[in-house]
Amino acid sequence: MSVRRLRRRLVSGLMTTLVGMLSFVAVLALLVILGYLVAKGASSLDWSFFVQNPVPAGQAGGGVANAIVGTVIIVGLAALIGLPIGIGTGLYLAEYGSGRLGWIVRFVADVLNGTPSIVVGIFAWTWLVRPMGHFSALAGSVALAALMVPMIARTTEEMVRLVPHALREAALALGYPRWRTSLRVVARTALAGILTSCLVGVARIAGETAPLLFTALGNLNFSTSVLQPMQTLSLQVFTYATGPFDEWHRLAWAAALVLMGLVLLLSLAARWMLRSRYGAAR
Amino acid sequence: MAPPADARLQLETVRLTALYGRRAVVKDVSILFPKHTVTALIGPSGCGKTTFLRCLNRMHELSEGGWVTGKVLLDGQDIYDPSVDAIQLRRRIGMVFQRPTPFPTMSIYDNVAAGLRVNGGRARAELDAAVEGALRRAALWDEVKDRLRHSAVALSGGQQQRLCVARALAPEPEVLLLDEPTASLDPAGTQHIEELCHELKTRYTIVIVTHNLQQAARISDYTGFFYLGDLVELGRTEELFTKPTKERTEAYITGRFG
Numbered sequence: 001m002s003v004r005r006l007r008r009r010l011v012s013g014l015m016t017t018l019v020g021m022l023s024f025v026a027v028l029a030l031l032v033i034l035g036y037l038v039a040k041g042a043s044s045l046d047w048s049f050f051v052q053n054p055v056p057a058g059q060a061g062g063g064v065a066n067a068i069v070g071t072v073i074i075v076g077l078a079a080l081i082g083l084p085i086g087i088g089t090g091l092y093l094a095e096y097g098s099g100r101l102g103w104i105v106r107f108v109a110d111v112l113n114g115t116p117s118i119v120v121g122i123f124a125w126t127w128l129v130r131p132m133g134h135f136s137a138l139a140g141s142v143a144l145a146a147l148m149v150p151m152i153a154r155t156t157e158e159m160v161r162l163v164p165h166a167l168r169e170a171a172l173a174l175g176y177p178r179w180r181t182s183l184r185v186v187a188r189t190a191l192a193g194i195l196t197s198c199l200v201g202v203a204r205i206a207g208e209t210a211p212l213l214f215t216a217l218g219n220l221n222f223s224t225s226v227l228q229p230m231q232t233l234s235l236q237v238f239t240y241a242t243g244p245f246d247e248w249h250r251l252a253w254a255a256a257l258v259l260m261g262l263v264l265l266l267s268l269a270a271r272w273m274l275r276s277r278y279g280a281a282r
Numbered sequence: 283m284a285p286p287a288d289a290r291l292q293l294e295t296v297r298l299t300a301l302y303g304r305r306a307v308v309k310d311v312s313i314l315f316p317k318h319t320v321t322a323l324i325g326p327s328g329c330g331k332t333t334f335l336r337c338l339n340r341m342h343e344l345s346e347g348g349w350v351t352g353k354v355l356l357d358g359q360d361i362y363d364p365s366v367d368a369i370q371l372r373r374r375i376g377m378v379f380q381r382p383t384p385f386p387t388m389s390i391y392d393n394v395a396a397g398l399r400v401n402g403g404r405a406r407a408e409l410d411a412a413v414e415g416a417l418r419r420a421a422l423w424d425e426v427k428d429r430l431r432h433s434a435v436a437l438s439g440g441q442q443q444r445l446c447v448a449r450a451l452a453p454e455p456e457v458l459l460l461d462e463p464t465a466s467l468d469p470a471g472t473q474h475i476e477e478l479c480h481e482l483k484t485r486y487t488i489v490i491v492t493h494n495l496q497q498a499a500r501i502s503d504y505t506g507f508f509y510l511g512d513l514v515e516l517g518r519t520e521e522l523f524t525k526p527t528k529e530r531t532e533a534y535i536t537g538r539f540g
Contacts, residue, residue, distance in 0.1 A: 170383035173341060174397040174449065175373035188387045 034260070041257035044250050050258075053222050054236075057245055064255050066222040067236040071262070073224065074140050074216055074232055075206050082145030083152060083198055090156025090194070095182045097157070106157075109150035120146050121211030129215055137223075137230035140216030144205045152201045159193030160186060196270045203266035207259060209234040233259040292317040292487045293338065293457055298352035300333050300342055308334045309511045310352070315457075315504075320479055320488040322498035322519065325508035326534070331491045334508065335459050338489065339375040340368040356457070373401060376450030376486075377459040381466050382442030384434035384449075391430040393445055397453040412452055419485075420448035421478055440471025447478060451486075458482065460490040464497065476501050495535055499523050507531045 052063035089109070093102055124143035129135055163186050171181040187194070212218075218235040219228070233255050240252035293315040300308035308330040315321050323331040336342040337350050340361060353360045361371050376397075384393050394413045398404060404412075413430075417423040422444040426437070434445055443463060450458060460479075464472040479488055479501045492498050498505050499519060506516040507530075515522060515531045526532040533539050 164383075166379060166381055166383045167385065169341065169344075170379060170385070170446070170449075171396075172344060173339060173372055173377040173379075174400065175369050175371075175453065176396075176400050177369050180400065185385055185387075189385070191387070 037253065037257045037260055040250075041253035041255075044254035045257065049251075049254060054220050054251075057243070057248070060247060062251070064231075064233065064236055064251070064258065066219065067231040067233045067255060068258065069222070069224065070137065070216070070219070070230040071206065071232040071234075071259075073226065074137050074212070074230060075144065075202060077138070077141035077226060078144035078148060078205060079198070079202050081141060082148035082201075085145075086149045086152025086201070087156050087194060087198070089149065089153035091160060091182065091187060093153065093157040094160035095186065106154075109153050112146075112150040113154065116210075117143075117147055117208055118210035118213075121213060121215055124211060125214045132227075135215060135217035135229040137216050137226040137228065140212045140230070140232075141226070143211035143215050144208060147208065147211065148201050148205050151204065152197060155197035155201070156190075156194050159190045159197060162193065163189045192273050196274045199266050199270035199273065203263045203270070206263055206266065207234055209238050213238070233262070292357060293489075294355040295334075295338070296353040296355065298334070298337060298350060298354060300330070300337050300348070300350045302345070303347040307511050308337065308508075311513045313506060313513065313516060315487055315489060317487055318483055318485070319503040320483050320490060320501055321504040321506065322502035323489065323491045323506050323508060324493075324495060324498050324534075325514075326539075327493075329508040330511040331506075331508045332461055335461055335489060335491050338457070338459055339372050339377055341372075341377070343368070373397065373453050374455050375457045375459060376453070376455035378443070378446050378450050378461065378463050380462040382439055382446055384437070384442050384445050386433070386435050388434060389431045390426050390434050390437070390445060393434045394448050394452050397449060401453065413448075416448040416452035417445075419451050419482065420444045421474060421481075422448055438471075440467050440474055443467060443471060444474060444478070447475070451482075456487065458486045458488045460488065462491055462493060465493065472497070495523075507534060509534070 048061065049063040050068065051065050052061070053066045054064070055062035089105065093106055093109075096102065097105065121143050124139050124146070128139035128142055132139070167185055167189060168181055171185040172178070176184065212232055212235055216232060216235065217229040218239060219231045223230050236255045237252050237259065240248040240255065243249070243252075295311055295313050298308060298311045299306050311334060313321070323334065325331050333342055336345075338354060342348045342350060350362065354362060356371075356374070359366070361368075385396065388396065391413055394416050395409055398409060398412055414423060414427075417426065422441060425441060426445075434442065437445060443466075447458075447463075460475075464475050467475065476497060479490065482488060483503075490498075490502065502519045504516065505519045505522045507514045507522070507526075507528075509530055515526060515528045517527075522531065523535055526535060
């Protein structure tokens with residue numbers, strides 16, 4: 001009996017150590033990236049980095065104000081286009097998507113979810129950039145929105161499905177029409193979860209570079225016109241990191257750090273929202 | 283078998299059969315529910331009593347593959363007639379489920395008002411009065427009157443279930459359907475609900491599904507025993523429990539099966 005117990009404890013201890021070490025490796029990767037970014041980039045972060053525009057190559061100083069504003073505009077516009085479509089699709093899939101059409105939509109969304117982002121960029125180039133005759137922030141936003149829709153749709157569906165069936169029945173038994181049950185009771189109960197999935201989705205596309213390369217293109221000047229090429233942090237990192245100057249490399253690290261911080265902030269906000277779900281009443 | 287003829291009739295099923303696809307789970311059941319009485323439906327799990335209950339407010343047809351044959355007459359009108367709007371009908375027949383189902387995003391007040399608001403806009407004062415009235419009838423008012431704006435999920439299980447009763451009562455239904463309303467409650471919560479049934483039957487016609495035979499004996503005027511989708515026996519509660527006419531009923535209420 002005691003030999004058996006000893007063996008059981010030994011195996012248990014061994015396995016606990018093993019999975020503990022594996023998760024440490026996973027976390028370590030993230031910590032190394034973050035640490036390296038901070039070590040390389042933090043020293044370049046000062047007020048002028050945030051408020052100045054890039055200076056011509058070879059000169060010292062300059063900042064990424066144009067890229068920060070550009071990221072906010074392009075990602076914001078993408079969210080404006082993508083979130084309503086994504087949330088609507090997700091609601092449809094969860095509430096009415098049990099038939100053949102639902103199956104098709106779900107399948108298409110899953111395929112789109114797995115599509116490399118650069119492919120989406122090519123389509124945006126073909127359908128927007130070429131007809132318009134020039135690169136534009138709008139084309140970039142559309143490409144990002146297209147990446148976002150299937151992601152948001154599927155996560156929204158998951159969140160809405162988490163709402164207990166009993167709540168739906170309770171509303172229907174009270175004489176709620178079906179659509180009103182979906183909006184007033186089901187969607188509202190899942191609201192925190194839906195908003196969380198939106199934030200995660202926005203955080204995901206905020207760092208995308210590939211679909212912007214031949215849509216928004218990038219811009220070394222400050223621009224707020226969505227019909228013109230525009231800079232984003234990810235494009236800035238790409239340009240600077242692949243450039244020949246040490247000064248550019250330094251700025252690339254700093255821009256990457258800012259981008260990482262932005263995504264981290266969004267993720268934290270998502271976490272906080274998920275924690276407060278079901279808690280609040282008006 | 284038949285209830286006394288002098289009782290004013292309110293709800294009646296005529297040869298009601300409920301099916302999932304081609305499988306009948308309630309077979310050819312005819313019951314009269316006299317006005318302002320409590321009728322308990324008992325029987326082992328899976329005997330069709332809950333499905334039968336869900337046919338009375340047309341909830342069964344919302345289940346995958348659910349449909350019915352036969353008639354359900356409410357004040358003489360067949361609720362399955364094409365001219366009857368199921369959504370309007372459900373406002374006349376309230377329902378409380380096995381587990382408490384307060385809407386988690388709404389306050390206590392909004393939960394009770396939900397069934398009223400869905401009926402169209404009402405004046406603030408009118409709504410306030412209706413909410414208070416419903417909470418009083420559900421014997422919950424004194425416990426929640428100071429925190430009407432608080433979340434409904436902070437209430438105890440028993441309070442949540444009485445909140446669901448209040449929510450069902452607020453639109454002033456004629457019939458109240460209770461589907462094992464005390465199944466997830468402790469003895470104190472169960473007693474509360476049972477006492478409620480006694481008081482509520484002066485205003486409403488109540489049909490309650492229960493697994494608890496003592497509960498059926500305590501609170502109901504009539505009891506129906508279901509087995510494998512058939513209504514085996516229906517009668518005055520004290521008669522059914524003391525002098526059942528069918529052997530199967532006797533076997534069930536004496537605990538020999540089920």
